[in-house]
Amino acid sequence: MASIHIEDIRKAYGDFHVLHGVDLDIADGEFVVLVGPSGCGKSTLLRMIAGLEEVTSGTIRIDGRRVNDLDPKDRDIAMVFQSYALYPHMSVKDNMSYSLRLRKAAKEKIAGAVNGAAGKLGLEPFMQRRPRALSGGQRQRVAMGRAIVRQPKAFLFDEPLSNLDARLREHMRAEIKKLHKELGATSVYVTHDQIEAMTLADRIVAMNGGVIQQVGSPLDLYDRPANLFVAGFIGSPAMNVFEARYRHAGDAAEAVLGDGTTIRLARAYPVAEGARITIGIRPEHVIVGENGRGIPAVVELVEPTGFGTILHLRLDGVHIKAFSLERQAPASGAAVDIRFAPDRLHVFDENGARIEAGKAP
Amino acid sequence: MRKKRLGLTIAHRLAILAYIVVALFPLFWLLKVSVTPNELLYSEGVRLWPSSTTFQHFSFVLVHSDFPRFFKNSVIVSGGTAIIVTILASLAGYALSRFTFRAKYWIVALMLLTQMFPLVMLVAPIFKMLSPLGLTNSLTGLIIVYVAFNVPFATFLMQSFFDGIPKDLEEAAMIDGATRFMAFRQIILPLTLPGIAATLGFVFTAAWSELLFALMLISGNQAATFPVGLLSFVSKFSVDFGQMMAAGVLALIPACLFFLLIQRYLVQGLTAGAVKG
Incomplete structure (x- = not known):
């Protein structure tokens, strides 16, 4: 597990500026939720931590090490995508073991890790199935399983529950929280759903227009919003x-x-x-x-x-x-x-x- | 209501049947002439099937003509072209689908431009270029020309297949610990098999039946491909239809085999993107 430090991060596509200098410290084991409306830069920030977007300027450190120019594979992070991004031509088991197989881990170690994750997530009956033979909730679980198998330094979640129906979303939300308690892993979670943000986060980072509006505990943001944006965004019905x-x-x-x-x-x-x-x-x-x-x-x-x-x-x-x-x-x-x-x-x-x-x- | 539906179904099937008959009749005629003995070819008039059949044309073509060599040349040229084009088009199509880079727009425009010229215009300059390089009258030269002409279209074809595969997949693989090329090879390429099959099939048949360049760049029988070879059955005074048709039937075999092999992927491939999921 690791801490993540973000210093004056900026992102621009040509003349189009997405992030205007973001500073954020995420402590070891903390669950931080980036929340904001579409286009506020939260996903871009997450993808920059993952190494999927280049950093225009600023510094990202994971566990004290500057990672700006590291490939995603060398950052030792795991990510759960909104689309789940399961490999369609691989079984659930192969999906979950892919990262360990790439690292040439010992067979017994792979089997142990995969079985452990499958047990935690209740995936044992589906290990030989292909992703297309799974329901949305099961796919979501496989995506989580694939992330936890490797015991990475940090977990990144990019709107992982957006494709689920309301009931399942509520259920998975609780599972994610339980899993975080169990693993104690540093997690960065992107969502536009303020309920998810409130319920999951140790700290919420509210973003708008590429700028952090407020960082604080969920109740802090609810009770003492730093500005009108946060006041209007957190809480439903709105303030x-x-x-x-x-x-x-x-x-x-x-x-x-x-x-x-x-x-x-x-x-x-x-x-x-x-x-x-x-x-x-x-x-x-x-x-x-x-x-x-x-x-x-x-x-x-x-x-x-x-x-x-x-x-x-x-x-x-x-x-x-x-x-x-x-x-x-x-x-x-x-x-x-x-x-x-x-x-x-x-x-x-x-x-x-x-x-x-x-x-x- | 039910009657009407039945009537419509029958009409629909009849229309398909009519189409199939029209489309396949030339092939049937090819087969028919190839098994008709020479002495019956002109004496029997127009008949659907000759009164007696023979395989003499086939045995002549296989044993006494240069046809086996033409056939081998064609397999080398078409197979080589198909494989090279598919490899290049996969890589180029992936780049066009996934990366933004300078001059991308102009590269695409240039590739489109190459598709706009009538090939006849280019025969002379290409001959001029290949001749001093010793690439006329050679299978290598022919493969180079075919590759050049097929890569742009095949690239666009492959690009559309890559566009249909979510970017998340290789990003997930890259986070899982793969390099981009590993993600391409292990995750994306297996999912593009239908597209690869479609591209292979398309390029293979295009090269298999190409006549213009084969005729212009190849002289003599040594490096002639099968379409050129067919013309050797036309002499100054007569056309040996029986042998020509027998050669034609034989030439159909590899194309048929090829499509039989890839048809499972091909149907998937050509309909991919039409339906989501």
Whole structure:
């Protein structure tokens, strides 16, 4: 197992820049998830670690050794592809043993490693089959098996669950997590699915536009998003955001919306009076009542999920979503009032960066 | 409804039958003439099958004519051309499919350009070039010319087969510990067998039946290929149809055998890419 250090990595195809200087340290045994929308550069970064893309500038070190100019085969990493990339003309067993056979490992060692991996993943009954005779979930397992057989320094996953249906994805997600616990292997996992990111990661790296937006533990990103992008990307349904102006009010402060509605903030923020800010609140922190205390709003749409209820609300042209575990939700078209828990509000400056409360202006 | 469907099926089969008859009739005629004794050829009029048959033409062609040598020459030239072209086209097709490199666009354009000239235009310059090199009247010269003319098309053919194989596969192999060439040889090439068979078959038949260059570059019987050799049955005063047709029938054998061998891959190959998976 090994650590991975990434220093000021840049990638450009001609004049088209994909990564604009990425720095990241991945500790030995850590499970890091790169998450972001399509085209944010997360897969490119992963492929650069794997050696499948050339590094335009910057340094990648695996276990302290600079690997920029090493071929993929010399980096001692394993990768699980979205398409699984199983060799169609080889049996499951041959697929899994290919890397060891290339390394001319002893026959007994190969058999031991392959059988061990097959046992871990429940693949024993399929060892003689070709990949096309397997279901999607089984193929996915073979791809994982092929990666763990070799005991590489690090595992790279490129959206490995994207081709599976929802139920299987959930199942495999748990398996991957279990496997990581068992092997303790350094893992870098790329996904655009924030649930996968939240559930799997020790640390999440949120990326957008070829730049890292925030690095932190899943709950860190959820509770203290560094900017509006992370706030909107992590969490489903997404965080509600409103543009407002900042107003001091004694020890605390207020955010004044366009229509004059004021929202009380728990504490003062280091911003000038009247500055443009964006406030954000997660749907589960929107409290919906029908007793006339709060900001009046109209229910536009009710989405029962079984687990809870998502309410789409409108207040003076602003749309917000509220989530509650209650099933007894107001009906569509009903007039309600909403309140925001002041200590749950997120405040961002006019560039979208998070502002922490309490510091003097 | 059922009747209509039955009618349509019958019409469909009849259409196929008509096509097969039209396509195969010349071959049948070839066979028929090859077994017709000389004395019956003109005396019996037009008949579907002669009143008596003979293998005398075959035995003459095999024993007394130069045909075995033409045949051997053709096998060498066509086989050699097919193998060389397929190797070159596999490598070039892989490069075009997988790599981006400078002047790729122009190389492709140039390769296309070579396919646009009528071959007749090129006969004289090629003769001029090969002659001082001692490559006229030689099988090697013929192979070089055939390879040159077949490589571009075969490259495009192979490229389309490589395009159909996901890049992930060799990337996975390279991460597993293979060099790119090993990944190509162990992972990609086995998956391209249908394409290779199609290319081999295509080039082999093209070279097997090529007449123009064989006629222009080869004089005399020593290095003549089979299509040229066929003309030796045409003399100043007569055409020996029986022997010519017998030679023709014999010449069909290797092509048939070849396609029989590769047809399993060929059908896969020609339909590859039509259906995903």
